[in-house]
Amino acid sequence: MDYIKRAFLYLRRRIGKSLLLILVTTTSLIVILTGLSIQNALLKSSENNKKPLGNTVILSSRHHQLTQKALLSGFASTGFWSYPAADSGQAAVSRKIAKRLAQLNNVVSYQIHSQTQVRAASFRLPPLKANSKQSVEATIPLSSNQITIFGLSTNLDDPNFQARKYAIIKGRGIYNSDLGSHNVVIEKSLALADNIDIGHIIRVRNSQSRVSSLKVVGIYTAKGANGHLFRALEDPSRTIFASYSLASNLAGNAGVVTQAAYTLANRKQERAFMERANQLIPASLQLTSNDQLYLAVTTWIQDLSRTALRLIWSAVIAGSLILFIILAIVARKRQKEVCLLMALGEKKGKIAGQFFIETGLVLLISLILTGAFGSFFSGLIGTQVIAHPAFFSTPLDINSLIILVVLGIIMVSVATGLSLFIVLRSKFDRIAF
Amino acid sequence: MTLTVQKLTQYADHSKKYLYKNVSLKFDNARFYAITGQRELMLFLAGLKSPTSGTVNFNGKNIQKIGLNKYRNEKISLLFSDGNLIDYMTPVENIMSALSITNSKHAGSKRYAMDLLSQVGVENSFLKRVVADLSLEQRQLIALVRALAVDAPIILADNPTEKLDTAAAQRLLTAFAAAAHEWKKTVIISTDSEELASRADVRIKFQDHHFVTEKLSSPQSTK
Numbered sequence: 001m002d003y004i005k006r007a008f009l010y011l012r013r014r015i016g017k018s019l020l021l022i023l024v025t026t027t028s029l030i031v032i033l034t035g036l037s038i039q040n041a042l043l044k045s046s047e048n049n050k051k052p053l054g055n056t057v058i059l060s061s062r063h064h065q066l067t068q069k070a071l072l073s074g075f076a077s078t079g080f081w082s083y084p085a086a087d088s089g090q091a092a093v094s095r096k097i098a099k100r101l102a103q104l105n106n107v108v109s110y111q112i113h114s115q116t117q118v119r120a121a122s123f124r125l126p127p128l129k130a131n132s133k134q135s136v137e138a139t140i141p142l143s144s145n146q147i148t149i150f151g152l153s154t155n156l157d158d159p160n161f162q163a164r165k166y167a168i169i170k171g172r173g174i175y176n177s178d179l180g181s182h183n184v185v186i187e188k189s190l191a192l193a194d195n196i197d198i199g200h201i202i203r204v205r206n207s208q209s210r211v212s213s214l215k216v217v218g219i220y221t222a223k224g225a226n227g228h229l230f231r232a233l234e235d236p237s238r239t240i241f242a243s244y245s246l247a248s249n250l251a252g253n254a255g256v257v258t259q260a261a262y263t264l265a266n267r268k269q270e271r272a273f274m275e276r277a278n279q280l281i282p283a284s285l286q287l288t289s290n291d292q293l294y295l296a297v298t299t300w301i302q303d304l305s306r307t308a309l310r311l312i313w314s315a316v317i318a319g320s321l322i323l324f325i326i327l328a329i330v331a332r333k334r335q336k337e338v339c340l341l342m343a344l345g346e347k348k349g350k351i352a353g354q355f356f357i358e359t360g361l362v363l364l365i366s367l368i369l370t371g372a373f374g375s376f377f378s379g380l381i382g383t384q385v386i387a388h389p390a391f392f393s394t395p396l397d398i399n400s401l402i403i404l405v406v407l408g409i410i411m412v413s414v415a416t417g418l419s420l421f422i423v424l425r426s427k428f429d430r431i432a433f
Numbered sequence: 434m435t436l437t438v439q440k441l442t443q444y445a446d447h448s449k450k451y452l453y454k455n456v457s458l459k460f461d462n463a464r465f466y467a468i469t470g471q472r473e474l475m476l477f478l479a480g481l482k483s484p485t486s487g488t489v490n491f492n493g494k495n496i497q498k499i500g501l502n503k504y505r506n507e508k509i510s511l512l513f514s515d516g517n518l519i520d521y522m523t524p525v526e527n528i529m530s531a532l533s534i535t536n537s538k539h540a541g542s543k544r545y546a547m548d549l550l551s552q553v554g555v556e557n558s559f560l561k562r563v564v565a566d567l568s569l570e571q572r573q574l575i576a577l578v579r580a581l582a583v584d585a586p587i588i589l590a591d592n593p594t595e596k597l598d599t600a601a602a603q604r605l606l607t608a609f610a611a612a613a614h615e616w617k618k619t620v621i622i623s624t625d626s627e628e629l630a631s632r633a634d635v636r637i638k639f640q641d642h643h644f645v646t647e648k649l650s651s652p653q654s655t656k
Contacts, residue, residue, distance in 0.1 A: 002533050006519075013521035013563060340517045343479070344534045344583075345506020 003350040007357035017330055018362065024326065025366035025412065028319025032407050033374045035312035036400045042301050042308070055267050057274065058288045059101060059260040059281065061092040093285060095248070098260035101277050108265040114151035114247035114257040121211050122203035126193040126237045147204065148239050151247025151257075155185065158241075160222075166236070171198040171218035178217075178243040185218035185241040193237075206250045214242070316411050323415035327359070331419040338423050352420050359416045363408050370404070434492060434586045436460040436619060441477065441487030453642050456487070462586065465613035466621040467633035470640060475591050475623045479511055480504050506535055510580035512590035517576055520565035524550055524575045527564060528582050535583045546582060553578050553608065570601040577608055581616050588612060590622040594629055606632045 011018045095112070102110040125145055152158065155173040160166040174185055186196065196202060200216045222236035248254050264270055270289060277287050341351055441456040453471075460466055468474055476482035477489055480501040488495045496504045510531075511517065518527045528546040532539050539545040550560065553574060564572055573593055580588045590609065594602035606629060613620040613634065622633070630636045636647045 006530060009526065010521060336517070337519050340513075340519060341534065342502075343481075343505060343511040343517065344531055345502055345504075346534045347502070 003346075003354040004357055007354045007361065010354070011358055011361055017326075021323065021326060021359070021362045022365050022369070024319065024322050025362055025408070026369045028315045028322075028411060029366055029370040029404065029408055030374050030377045031315035031319075032312050032404055033370055034377075035308040035315065036404060037375075038308035038311070039305055040397065040400050042305055055264045055270075057262045057264065057270065057277070059093055059098060059262070059277070059285060060258070060288065062284055062286045093257050093260060095255050095257050097281055097285070098257060100280055101260065101262060104262075104273060104276055106264045106266055106269045106273050107262045109157065109263045111153050111157055111261045112151075112244045112257050113259045113261070114244040114251065116149050116151075116206065116247050116251035117146050118149055118204040118206050118212075118250055120145045120147060120202075121205040123190075123194040123196060126189045146238070149184075149204075149242055149247045149250055150239050151242050151244035153179075153244060155241050161220075165223050166220050167223070168218050169221050171216070173218055173220070174241050174243055179245050181243060182212065182214050182246055183217040183242065184214045184246070185220055186216055187236045187239065188219055188221045189237040190240075191216075191219045204250070206252065208252055212250060214240070214246075312407070316407050320411045320414045323359075323412065324418050327355075327415050327419035328422055331355075331423045335423055348424055351424070355416050355420050355423075356413070359412045363412045367405065367408060434462040434619060436478065436587060436621075437490045437493075438474075438477070439488050439490060441474075441484050441489075443473065443477075443484045451485070451642070453639070453644065456644050458637065458644060458646070460587075460619050460621060462619055463613055463617040464619060465610050465632075465634045466619075466637060467630035467635070468621065468623045468637045468639070468644075469625065469627060469630045470638060471644070472591060472623045474639075474644075475589055475621070478621060479509060479589050508585055509587040509589050510583050510585040512573070512576045512580060512588065512593050514592045514595040515569065515572075518564040518572055518579070521563055523563055524555060524560055524567075524578075527575060528579045531579045531583050535585065537582070537584050539582065549578050549582050550575070553581075569596055570605065573597070573605055574608060577605070577612065581612055581618065586617075587619045587621065590620070592623050592625065594624060594626070602626075602629055603632075610634075 098110075098112050101107070125147070152174065154175050155161050155166075156175070158166070161168075161173065168185070169188060171185070174183065184202075186202075191197065196216055198216055198219065201213050202216060203211050203213050205211050218241075220236075220241070244257050245254065248257055262273070264273055274287055274289060281287065338351055342348070437460070438456060438458040441458075442454045443452045444450065445452050452473075473482070477484050480489070480496050483497075488497070490496065491499060491504065491508050496508075499508070505511070518524075519530060522530065525543060525546045528549065529541070529543060531537075532546070533541070547560070551557075555571070555574060555578065559567060559571060564575060567575070576593075577588075577590075580590075588609075593609075594605055597605060609620050609622060610632065612618045624630050627638075630638075631649060634648070634650050636649055638645045638647065
């Protein structure tokens with residue numbers, strides 16, 4: 001029976017101590033996993049949103065202030081960039097100007113957005129979802145049969161459709177060719193609530209009590225609302241996608257939209273674009289570059305990232321310390337065993353090998369347990385750190401898993417090494433005789 | 434095989450006074466020795482401690498030159514007063530561990546370990562229990578079997594009967610004598626009991642800073 005078999009035998013026969021070691025190691029690994037998940041999610045969110053944010057310039061009314069606070073609030077609640085909603089009363093961007101800016105050099109694409117609230121005139125609505133109701137009330141109060149008409153150029157550019165959080169399940173989406181039409185795309189639960197299908201005509205009443213007929217050309221399903229470039233979409237069942245021209249019409253002014261966003265080909269040319277565009281817009285409008293907001297959010301990400309890093313190292317240090325204490329207590333009781341092995345002529349290296357194999361097996365089992373249940377528990381811990389589970393939907397990449405394993409090895413090795421130091425430096429002749 | 438002690442001098446701890454000076458002893462093969470009154474000598478014989486001066490030689494070679502770890506691994510088998518077994522293992526696992534560590538020719542042979550235990554009279558019902566669950570006498574007996582199992586020619590036992598009652602101590606000493614006379618091992622034990630020491634072939638008594646050797650029986654006789 002060599003030292004490897006002895007290690008297996010010890011773990012099996014001292015099952016209570018082994019389970020305690022596995023519990024401590026697994027707990028530490030889960031906390032480390034939490035830290036890594038937070039870092040990973042922050043990194044992914046940051047990368048996912050860097051492009052549209054970094055290259056985008058927003059044209060909006062001066063009344064519609066894009067504050068850092070509002071942006072951060074949107075990011076924290078959804079994990080995606082989302083601009084605060086502009087209410088219809090402040091929708092004062094001329095469509096002409098918005099289109100003129102789109103003709104400037106360096107603009108690769110643009111989205112025009114217009115939004116308004118209407119009421120259902122010919123169909124039933126599904127009940128408001130509890131959580132969405134709360135958030136809707138926090139932004140724009142909706143009554144029980146109020147609907148948001150979300151007008152855009154095309155929902156092909158919509159982040160929720162791009163991220164496949166929203167998907168067309170029947171018919172088609174809104175395209176540029178729908179400009180001027182009454183074509184709309186509704187959500188599945190709205191369709192189910194009153195058996196509405198493709199080709200059906202639904203009627204809505206705007207704030208001036210004018211009734212308009214809308215043609216359903218598509219039905220989409222929402223797997224989870226993330227947010228939108230312009231505003232966080234609330235209850236999807238109360239959101240109807242349409243061309244921005246329809247939204248403006250329903251709002252009562254066909255020539256005015258809420259906002260326009262221009263994606264620039266080259267970020268270095270942003271200043272030149274801003275200078276030229278500012279010459280074309282009246283004083284009532286403003287252009288907002290994302291640089292300052294991006295910097296603010298980046299700082300916020302860095303702060304959180306530092307917190308995550310502290311969490312990781314705290315877990316490594318605390319885990320090592322607790323493991324060391326347990327191993328040291330156990331090791332003191334095992335001094336006699338070590339003495340006996342040395343009296344039999346066992347090499348110190350093999351005795352150390354036995355201890356390392358024991359803790360290595362504990363680490364292996366703990367890593368398997370962490371792999372099996374870690375995401376659930378790290379989600380629970382993580383939501384206490386960054387109050388949103390969206391951060392933990394990102395699976396760990398291979399680099400994070402390697403880091404987890406390496407940190408586990410460091411933790412276990414430090415604890416085992418220190419406890420071995422205590423055992424092997426003891427004068428075993430005094431213990432033996 | 435001979436184990437000799439040459440010109441051994443040892444001072445008392447923290448003192449310039451010596452305990453003994455220029456002691457020379459010789460331990461022959463297949464004999465049973467009992468040392469009384471001086472347990473520290475066992476540490477020197479086991480290579481666990483170095484004396485102030487003098488040497489311990491195995492077949493004429495200083496054990497320091499052989500290498501203390503190698504000496505303990507190949508030449509001697511140690512028994513402690515409370516049965517030095519690995520307590521989470523069964524008797525057979527303990528013996529197989531020792532066979533593996535000492536690179537015995539019987540390493541890996543479970544049958545060999547079980548046969549030895551059977552020969553010494555360890556009941557089969559004990560074999561599946563971990564040694565922590567066995568009595569001290571049973572543990573000492575298994576430790577002795579382990580010492581017999583390995584290829585080392587010398588068995589060193591530090592006060593093996595210390596925690597046993599008289600009857601159990603007598604039975605264990607009979608087993609030690611058999612180890613010397615039937616298994617041809619050199620058995621050296623330390624004990625505080627003069628009476629138990631008298632069961633050995635040779636009694637080495639420490640008194641007045643001297644070791645007095647007393648032959649009690651001729652070789653090859655098991656009492």
